[in-house]
Amino acid sequence: MDIIKKCHEFYSDSEYAKSLGYTSNPRTLQALGLYPFFIPISHSEGTEIIIDHRKFIMIGSNNYLGMTSHPKVKEAAIQAIKCYGTGCTGSRLLNGTLDIHLQLEEKLADFLGKEKALVFSTGYQTNLGTITSLIKKGDLILADKKCHASIIDAIFLAHSQKYMLMRYFKHNDMTDLLKIISRYPENQNKLIIVDGVYSMGGDIARLPEIIPLCKKHNAILMVDDAHGIGVLGEGRGTPHHFQCTENIHLIMGTFSKSFASIGGFIAGTKEMIHWIQHLARSFIFSASLPPASVATVLAVLDILYKEPEHVKRVNTIAETMRSELTTLGFDIGRSQTPVIPIIIGDQFKTVQAWKILYEEGIFTNVALPPAVASDASLLRTSYMATHTDEQIDKVLQAFKTLKSKLKPSRFQKQKNEVTIHE
Numbered sequence: 001m002d003i004i005k006k007c008h009e010f011y012s013d014s015e016y017a018k019s020l021g022y023t024s025n026p027r028t029l030q031a032l033g034l035y036p037f038f039i040p041i042s043h044s045e046g047t048e049i050i051i052d053h054r055k056f057i058m059i060g061s062n063n064y065l066g067m068t069s070h071p072k073v074k075e076a077a078i079q080a081i082k083c084y085g086t087g088c089t090g091s092r093l094l095n096g097t098l099d100i101h102l103q104l105e106e107k108l109a110d111f112l113g114k115e116k117a118l119v120f121s122t123g124y125q126t127n128l129g130t131i132t133s134l135i136k137k138g139d140l141i142l143a144d145k146k147c148h149a150s151i152i153d154a155i156f157l158a159h160s161q162k163y164m165l166m167r168y169f170k171h172n173d174m175t176d177l178l179k180i181i182s183r184y185p186e187n188q189n190k191l192i193i194v195d196g197v198y199s200m201g202g203d204i205a206r207l208p209e210i211i212p213l214c215k216k217h218n219a220i221l222m223v224d225d226a227h228g229i230g231v232l233g234e235g236r237g238t239p240h241h242f243q244c245t246e247n248i249h250l251i252m253g254t255f256s257k258s259f260a261s262i263g264g265f266i267a268g269t270k271e272m273i274h275w276i277q278h279l280a281r282s283f284i285f286s287a288s289l290p291p292a293s294v295a296t297v298l299a300v301l302d303i304l305y306k307e308p309e310h311v312k313r314v315n316t317i318a319e320t321m322r323s324e325l326t327t328l329g330f331d332i333g334r335s336q337t338p339v340i341p342i343i344i345g346d347q348f349k350t351v352q353a354w355k356i357l358y359e360e361g362i363f364t365n366v367a368l369p370p371a372v373a374s375d376a377s378l379l380r381t382s383y384m385a386t387h388t389d390e391q392i393d394k395v396l397q398a399f400k401t402l403k404s405k406l407k408p409s410r411f412q413k414q415k416n417e418v419t420i421h422e
Contacts, residue, residue, distance in 0.1 A: 029351060033355075034351040034352065034354075034355055036351060036354045036355075036358075036365075036366040037366075039051060039363075044058070044068070044069075045069050046058070046061075046063060046066045046068055046069040046384060046386050047066065047384055047386050047387050047388070047391055048391075049363060051363070054361070055361065056358075056361050056362065056363040057361060057362050057363065057387075057391050057394060057395060058363050058384075059362060059363065059364045059381045059382065059383060059387075059395055060363050060364040060365040060380065060381065060382065061382060061384065062199075062227070062256065062257040062258075062382060063257070063258075063260060063384055064227075064230050064231050064257060064258045064314050064338055064382070064383075064384055064385065065230050065235075065258045065260070065300070065304075065310045065311070065314060065384070065385045065386075066310070066314075066384040066385045066386025066387075067258065067259070067260035067300045067303065067310075068260040069386070070260070070299075070300075070303065072299050072302075072303060073260055073296055073299045073300055073303070075299075076295040076296060076298065076299035077292040077293075077295050077296045077299075078292075079295065080100070080291040080292045080294065080295030080296075081291060081292050083291070084098060084100075084291035085291065086290060086291070086292070087287070087290045087291075088287060088288040088289075088290060088291070089287065090287060090288065091283075091284060091285060091286060091287060091288060092283065092284075092288045093283075093284050096287060096288030097288065098288070098291060098294065100291065100294045100295060100298065101119055101288065101289065101294060103298065104117075104119055104294050104297055104298055104301075105117045105118060105119055105265070107298065107301050108253075108265055108267060108301070109267055111236060111301060111304075111305075112229075112236060112237065112239075112240075112245065112251055112253075112267050113236070113239075113240070113245040113246070114245075114251060114267040114268055114269075115268070115269050115270045115273070116267065116268065116269070116270045116273040116274075117265050117266065117267040117273065118265060118266050118267075118273050118276060118277050118283070119263060119264070119265045119288075119289055119294070120263060120264045120265060120266070120280075120282065120283055120286070120289070121262075121263055121264075121286045121287065121288060121289050122254075122256075122262060122263060122264055123150065123226055123252075123253075123254030123255075123256060123263070123264035124150040124153075124264070125264065125282035125283065125286060126150075126252055126254070126264030126265060126266055126282075127148065127150040127151050127153075127154050127224065127252060127264075128150060128153065128154045128157065128280075128282045129276065129280025129281060129282035129283045130154075130222070130250065130252065130266045130276055130280060131151065131154035131155060131157075131158055131191070131193070131222075132154055132157055132158045132161065132162075132280070132281070132282075133275065133276050133279035133280045133281075134191060134220070134272075134275070134276070135158045135162055135164045135191065136162055136164070136189075137162050137163050137164060138163075138164065138165070138188070138189075139162075139164045139165070139188070139189040139190070139191065140164065140165040140166075140167070140184055140188055140189065140190045140191070141155050141158070141164060141165070141166045141167070141190075141191045141192075141193065142167050142168075142169060142177065142180060142181060142190060142191070142192045142193070142219070143155060143166070143167075143168050143169075143192070143193040143194070144168070144169060144171055144172065144193070144194045144195065144205070145168045145169065145170060145171050146171045146195065146198050146200070146201070147193055147194065147195055147224065148195060148199070148224055148226070151193055151224060155193075165184075167180050171198075172203065172205065172206055174206060174209045174210070174213070177192075177210070177213060178213060181213060181217045181219070182217075184217075186216075186217055186218050187218060188218070189218070189220075190217060190218060190219035190220065191219065191220045191222060192210065192213075192214055192219045192220070192221050192222070193222045193223075193224065194207075194210065194221075194222075194223055194224070195223070195224045195225075195226070195227070195228075196223045196224065196225035196226075196227065196228030196229075196232070196237055196238030196239070197225070197226075197227040197228040197231065197232065197238060197337050197339065198227075198339075199226070199227045199339060199380075200339070200341060200367060200371075200372070200378070200380060201333050201334060201335060201339070201341055202332075202333070202334075202335030202336060202337045202338070202339030202340055202341060203333070203334040203335060203336055203337075204228070204232070204238060204241075204336050204337065205223065205238060207223070207238060207239065207242045207244055207248070208242050208244060211244055211247045211248075214247075215247075220249045220250070221247070221248055221249050221250070222248075222249065222250040222251075222252065223237075223238060223239060223248050223250070223251050223252065224252045224253075225237040225238050225239070225251055225252060225253050226252070226253055226254040226256075226257055226264075227257060227337070227339060228241070228337075229253045229257075229258055229259075230257060230258020230259065230304070230311065231258065231311065231314060231315070231337055231338060232337070234308060234311060235258070235304045235308070235310075235311045237251065237253070239251060249268055249269070249272070250266055250267070250268040250272065251266070251267045251268070252264065252265070252266050252267075253265055253267075255293065255296070255297050258300070259296070259297045259300045259301075260296055260297075260300055261292075261293040261296040261297055261300075262289075262293055263289045263293055263294075263297070310385045311385070313385040314338050314383060314384060314385035315337075315338070317338065317383045317384075317385070317387055317392060318335075318337060318338040318340065318383055320392065321340055321381070321383060321392070321395075321396075322335055322340055324396050324399075325340065325342070325399065328396075328399055328400065328403055329403065330342050330343075330399070330403075331343040331344075338382055338383045338384075339380070339381075339382050340381045340382070340383070341367075341378045341379065341380055341381070342378055342379040342381060343376060343378045344377055344378060344379070345375050345376060345377060346375070346377060347368050347369065347374075347377045349377075349406065350366060350367075350368065350377035350378060350379065351366060351368070352406065353379060353402055353406060354366045354379060356398075356401065356402045356405055356406070357379070357398050357399075357402055360397075360398035360401055360402075361394070361398070362394075362395055362398045364379050364380065364381050365379065365380040365381075365382075366378075366379060366380070367379075367380050
């Protein structure tokens with residue numbers, strides 16, 4: 001049978017496809033003109049993009065500080081290409097370590113208040129390599145149910161390779177975490193993993209409550225702060241926000257958000273980073289981060305030291321949007337950051353809402369099952385330090401239009417919460 005026909009039958013008739021709901025079938029959305037994915041952008045200046053010769057205001061980017069279009073950042077990338085070329089063509093273990101890789105690792109460790117940092121080629125690879133290299137047979141991993149997909153995949157990989165134990169606790173629920181961790185001996189090795197900022201809900205991990213549990217039950221604490229660094233704690237992230245950096249064993253971050261590039265890193269003690277550096281397969285067997293990406297992050301770090309107003313600006317905008325959207329009657333969940341979900345619930349109504357905003361010249365993201373629970377579909381909006389007051393006014397006007405075109409009952413608070421994020 002032709003492979004294309006097989007794929008068609010799978011998505012049209014399989015129980016899996018049916019379980020996703022009719023709007024999760026891409027063919028259905030495409031036929032209705034409501035397909036919100038893989039839309040090609042022909043030009044971008046951060047807060048404004050061009051799609052099919054039309055200008056949109058972008059409120060769907062993780063470019064929280066707006067650094068992708070900063071002149072100093074772009075110039076740094078250009079100069080790095082002139083000096084080192086376009087790529088390293090090898091792994092860090094062999095020929096792929098540049099002096100600027102080491103400079104970046106040293107500056108990241110200093111910025112985050114840790115002894116040492118290690119740079120990976122992507123954030124996904126960072127979590128995969130870190131978690132699998134730290135765990136051995138009989139160890140226990142406890143992770144928040146809303147942790148990033150890369151963490152979940154890393155845990156499953158570690159479990160399949162090393163037969164460790166894995167448990168998930170209810171999102172930000174300290175009672176459930178305590179209930180689960182109390183079942184295991186205090187002398188058993190344990191790794192607790194949380195996100196600093198949860199990238200769909202925009203809420204923050206309860207680190208001050210997690211840390212005492214880690215100390216009492218002999219657990220290492222790892223924080224994936226991909227969406228917290230550049231946003232919280234004067235840009236230094238969630239641990240700095242709570243002034244508890246010294247109690248966090250490992251801080252993970254990415255360069256594809258506030259750092260305006262791509263890549264990832266893990267920061268911790270010299271001994272732990274040394275261990276990860278020599279055991280993480282996703283680090284050892286991947287080509288190293290390209291020179292332009294490294295130089296971009298170095299430039300952003302320099303700007304963060306010298307120009308703290310960018311962090312203040314993005315949080316001021318976020319506070320305004322949370323207040324205004326709540327006043328308009330939208331359910332924004334428990335957002336405390338520039339990530340602000342518009343929780344609608346019904347899948348079809350959610351893509352309709354996306355289309356209305358799109359027609360108003362506003363580009364945002366859609367989260368449908370299986371990325372979220374079956375009745376917790378949402379629009380994921382996020383904001384940048386470089387959004388102007390005029391742009392924010394236009395965004396709010398578009399949300400007013402959205403409210404007028406869809407019944408208010410569709411935005412009433414949902415009992416269900418977002419389960420998984422991008």
